[in-house]
Amino acid sequence: MQDFSQDFKTLNYVIKQSDNILLFTHTHPDGDAAGSVLAFKEYIKNLGKNVDIACFESFPKFITPIVSETFIHPDELDLKKYQLVIACDAVERGFEKIQPKLLENQVVAILDHHPGVSLQGDINIIDSEFSSVCEIIFDFFTVNKIEINRKVATCLLLGILFDTGTFQHACTSPKVLNIASELVKKGAPLGKINSAIFSNKSLPTMKLWGRALERARINQANGLIASYLTRKDMEECGADSDDIAYISTILNTVPGTRFALILSERENGKLKGSLRSDAYKNVDVSQIAAEFGGGGHKLASGFEIEGKILETEDGWKIV
Numbered sequence: 001m002q003d004f005s006q007d008f009k010t011l012n013y014v015i016k017q018s019d020n021i022l023l024f025t026h027t028h029p030d031g032d033a034a035g036s037v038l039a040f041k042e043y044i045k046n047l048g049k050n051v052d053i054a055c056f057e058s059f060p061k062f063i064t065p066i067v068s069e070t071f072i073h074p075d076e077l078d079l080k081k082y083q084l085v086i087a088c089d090a091v092e093r094g095f096e097k098i099q100p101k102l103l104e105n106q107v108v109a110i111l112d113h114h115p116g117v118s119l120q121g122d123i124n125i126i127d128s129e130f131s132s133v134c135e136i137i138f139d140f141f142t143v144n145k146i147e148i149n150r151k152v153a154t155c156l157l158l159g160i161l162f163d164t165g166t167f168q169h170a171c172t173s174p175k176v177l178n179i180a181s182e183l184v185k186k187g188a189p190l191g192k193i194n195s196a197i198f199s200n201k202s203l204p205t206m207k208l209w210g211r212a213l214e215r216a217r218i219n220q221a222n223g224l225i226a227s228y229l230t231r232k233d234m235e236e237c238g239a240d241s242d243d244i245a246y247i248s249t250i251l252n253t254v255p256g257t258r259f260a261l262i263l264s265e266r267e268n269g270k271l272k273g274s275l276r277s278d279a280y281k282n283v284d285v286s287q288i289a290a291e292f293g294g295g296g297h298k299l300a301s302g303f304e305i306e307g308k309i310l311e312t313e314d315g316w317k318i319v
Contacts, residue, residue: 002129007123008139010123011125012146014109018049018083020049020051021082024091028057030163031063032159032163034059036132039137040137041053041069052082054071055072061242065192084109087121088133111133112133113129114297125140153183153184153186157193160179160183166197170278208234211233213247215227215228218254223257225252226251226262228316229262230311248276252277252278259276259277259288274301275288275296277299
């Protein structure tokens with residue numbers, strides 16, 4: 001794990017020198033994406049700065065029992081007014097469309113924990129050894145001796161719990177557990193966050209999960225368990241894409257399987273694939289995702305491709 005102490009101090013200096021700051025997070029925002037930008041916003045707002053959060057999609061509804069926010073679509077912003085732009089988490093899922101529109105005198109900071117990130121800014125804090133961007137931001141607060149209030153603690157714990165699968169994934173380290181303990185001491189509601197992410201699911205969500213689980217099939221040759229969901233499924237169940245996030249993790253718990261895949265239809269003729277595995281299963285799902293132009297971590301990756309799901313008498317296929 002790299003030592004970013006100087007980068008953290010540089011970023012904090014630029015924050016304090018900037019009057020208008022833009023935070024950006026990736027498409028299909030999850031707990032770490034939302035938690036990271038919300039923690040930064042709370043800190044920056046308390047400095048008396050103007051701060052906006054941009055994303056190509058709306059704020060994830062499953063987080064609203066914990067904290068609520070409005071993400072602004074980048075097309076609605078005057079990008080030139082910001083002195084500093086901070087991109088958080090999976091920056092190659094959206095920020096690559098924004099960066100070319102920025103001016104040379106605008107400072108760009110990139111914070112990411114995904115492997116193989118090629119985007120570069122003026123300040124680059126990128127290391128796949130971190131469990132989450134929220135863990136990176138905790139270190140940012142620590143190095144700069146910034147007091148973490150209850151709201152910041154809640155946002156950071158949200159990201160850490162989401163990306164570690166409540167400490168079940170291989171990215172859970174002793175350091176992560178110590179950070180979580182500190183955040184709980186600061187007032188972060190561990191039980192409420194865990195319930196919102198993994199337990200407190202609505203009836204439409206459960207119906208959608210039921211369809212995916214019913215369709216699941218195992219390939220005995222390679223240990224893959226796979227399923228799919230169509231846009232029609234989401235409409236009939238009254239659910240949306242936020243409700244799909246945890247299905248691959250559930251599928252990955254089935255005995256005798258080595259990795260899991262859930263394919264789901266999205267807008268504009270896109271298919272999203274989410275892959276999960278466990279360390280002891282010895283499968284690097286990031287290599288599989290890379291074959292389809294995606295990426296991520298060895299045990300949790302994803303991709304997007306063109307196409308739709310066609311159901312047939314023999315099963316289903318992508319067309």
